[in-house]
Amino acid sequence: MVLGIDLSPIQPEHVPVNCSFRVDNVEADWVLEEKYDFIHLRAMILAIKNWPRLIEQAFQHLKPGGYIELQDFCLPTRCDNAEAVVGSKVIMWNTYLMEVGDRMGMNTQAPLSWHQYLRDAGFVDIHSKWTNWPIGPWAKHKKNKELGRLAYLDFYDAMESTVPALQRVLGFTTEESQVLMAEARKEFRDQKVHLYQQCCFCYARRPEEPELSDPEPNDPEPSDPVA
Numbered sequence: 001m002v003l004g005i006d007l008s009p010i011q012p013e014h015v016p017v018n019c020s021f022r023v024d025n026v027e028a029d030w031v032l033e034e035k036y037d038f039i040h041l042r043a044m045i046l047a048i049k050n051w052p053r054l055i056e057q058a059f060q061h062l063k064p065g066g067y068i069e070l071q072d073f074c075l076p077t078r079c080d081n082a083e084a085v086v087g088s089k090v091i092m093w094n095t096y097l098m099e100v101g102d103r104m105g106m107n108t109q110a111p112l113s114w115h116q117y118l119r120d121a122g123f124v125d126i127h128s129k130w131t132n133w134p135i136g137p138w139a140k141h142k143k144n145k146e147l148g149r150l151a152y153l154d155f156y157d158a159m160e161s162t163v164p165a166l167q168r169v170l171g172f173t174t175e176e177s178q179v180l181m182a183e184a185r186k187e188f189r190d191q192k193v194h195l196y197q198q199c200c201f202c203y204a205r206r207p208e209e210p211e212l213s214d215p216e217p218n219d220p221e222p223s224d225p226v227a
Contacts, residue, residue, distance in 0.1 A: 003036075007047070027054060035063050042071040046097075049105045052117050059121040062206040068123065069203040074222070075101075075108040077135065077195050084193045089183040091193075093159065096180075100165045111200035123204035130222040135195040136188065151197060156188050198222045 002019045004011065011021035026041075027050060039058045048054055058068050077094045079085050101108040118126050134148035135155055159181055166172040166180075187193060200222075 030057050030061050035061055037063055037066045039066070039068045040071075041069070043073075045072050045074070045108050045110050046101060046106055048107075048110065051107065051110050051113065052120065055114075055117045055123075056121045059123060059206055064206055064208045066206050067203055068118070068206075069201075070111070070114055071199070071201050072111050073133070073197045073199045074111045077197055078132075079193055079195050081194065088193050089180060089187050090195060093162075093180055093184045096166060096170060097162055100162070100169045103169050104165075111202070114200065114202050118202070118204045122206070124207050126202070126204040128200060128202045131199050131201070132222075133197045133199050135197060136191045138191050138194045139196075152188065155197075156185060159184060 002016075004019065004021045005024045005026055006021065007023070007025055009023050011023070015021070026044075027048060039062060041054075041058075055068070062068065075094060075098050077090065079088070079091070085091050098108045107113070115126055115128055133151045134144055136152045137145040137148045139145060139148050163172075163177045163181060166177045167174065172180075
């Protein structure tokens with residue numbers, strides 16, 4: 001059986017018979033008697049305020065030998081051309097977004113600490129892989145271009161959803177936020193600034209029996225820029 005959890009009631013009506021959904025807050029106390037073979041969390045850095053507690057709860061609700069998998073991007077959005085970054089409206093929007101997260105108590109660089117949080121909770125066989133996702137089809141090679149196209153659509157569509165936070169948390173006026181969004185979206189479309197996003201894919205196992213720790217932590221640094 002597969003259980004999906006979301007804070008908003010956006011679940012589809014037609015799902016496979018072995019799949020169900022629940023409107024719930026994953027940071028609240030989990031249902032005591034529920035145990036899982038596999039727990040997956042993705043795109044949560046702008047939603048989670050207490051990563052250590054979330055990971056500890058996941059550990060307690062995994063069956064021995066079960067796995068947790070975490071996937072997320074890590075702000076800020078990057079560009080390796082220092083001159084191109086000067087005046088970039090996307091970078092400006094990204095900086096504001098990080099400030100929003102900080103003021104709301106969310107760590108927009110949480111993936112950098114996942115390995116330690118997992119070890120502290122008792123997980124073993126911890127593996128992290130960092131990749132760079134180009135934002136737009138500017139990168140070389142077919143795979144990077146397709147990945148960039150999808151990342152572009154995701155970022156472009158998501159920008160509008162950040163406007164209420166800019167207004168509520170940072171005090172932007174409606175006009176100020178609309179101008180910033182329009183300029184940032186134009187920059188996305190022009191593709192003159194080659195932006196990319198660092199993303200982390202991490203998984204770990206709850207041991208069958210209590211173990212001391214990983215003998216050799218596998219915690220690589222974010223990878224080199226996209227070619």
